[in-house]
Amino acid sequence: MRRAVCPGSFDPITNGHLDIIGRASKLYDVVHVAVMINQSKKGLFTVDERMELIREVTADFGNVEVESFHGLLVDFCKQRDIPAIVKGLRAVSDFDYELQMAQMNNGLSGVETLFVPTNPTYSFLSSSLVKEVATWGGDVSHLLPPPVQAALAERLGQK
Numbered sequence: 552m553r554r555a556v557c558p559g560s561f562d563p564i565t566n567g568h569l570d571i572i573g574r575a576s577k578l579y580d581v582v583h584v585a586v587m588i589n590q591s592k593k594g595l596f597t598v599d600e601r602m603e604l605i606r607e608v609t610a611d612f613g614n615v616e617v618e619s620f621h622g623l624l625v626d627f628c629k630q631r632d633i634p635a636i637v638k639g640l641r642a643v644s645d646f647d648y649e650l651q652m653a654q655m656n657n658g659l660s661g662v663e664t665l666f667v668p669t670n671p672t673y674s675f676l677s678s679s680l681v682k683e684v685a686t687w688g689g690d691v692s693h694l695l696p697p698p699v700q701a702a703l704a705e706r707l708g709q710k
Contacts, residue, residue, distance in 0.1 A: 553578075555635040555665070558585040558624050561601050562594040563699045565681055567673030569608060571639035574667055576612040583633060584609065588621040595682055595706060608696040625660035636664045641674045 557572050561584070575582045586601050596604070602617045609615040620627040624636065636656065638649050646666070653664035669676075676694055685691045685703055692700045 552580045553635075554581045554583065554631070554633045555579040555637045556583040556585050556624070556628060556631075556633050557637050558587060558620075558627075560587050560589065560592075560594065560678065561605060562596055562678050563601065563681070563695065563703055564605050564608060565673070565676050565678055565699075566694055566696065567639065567641075567669060567676040568678075569696060570670050570673060571637065571667055572609055572615060573612060575637040575665075576609075576614050578665075579635070579637075580614060582612070582615050582637070583627075583631065584615055584617045585624065585627055586617065586619045588619050590621070596702070600702070604699050604702060607698050623659070625656050625662050628662045629660055634662060636662060638664060638666055639669045640666050641669045641676070 555575055557575055559568065561568060572582060572584060584605050586598055586605065588598055594601070598619050602619060605617045609617070628634070628636070640646050640649060649664070649666065656662050656664060681691050681694055685707055691703070695703065
């Protein structure tokens with residue numbers, strides 16, 4: 552069985568994330584979405600809330616498993632016998648950082664990283680940017696799956 556992981560904080564999951572996960576789900580038998588637990592950061596959504604939203608918006612793919620993790624991603628991969636990490640790249644700046652991570656992960660454990668170019672529609676998109684725009688009342692509905700948009704609006708106290 553071909554397995555891969557799409558890691559991230561997903562606070563919240565965006566259409567850009569969903570695009571990468573969906574494309575990975577066509578290449579692999581099982582795609583694990585690994586929601587990073589970072590104790591030093593206070594997220595807008597709890598890890599459990601993020602996982603529930605991801606499960607909801609990826610349900611139609613049929614081969615996505617959503618889990619949380621803390622620590623090294625390669626340990627997550629080793630524990631589940633996952634040989635590949637799938638990462639979306641938006642810009643050259645992403646590549647610089649992600650290449651270093653890919654080389655470190657491969658050196659630590661032999662896990663390979665597959666870089667997928669982001670759909671140009673989402674090349675500027677990040678969870679932090681979405682939260683900032685939404686906080687100031689900007690329309691982000693076209694950047695998020697509908698259940699995530701509803702959760703974000705409720706969390707921010709908007710209609």
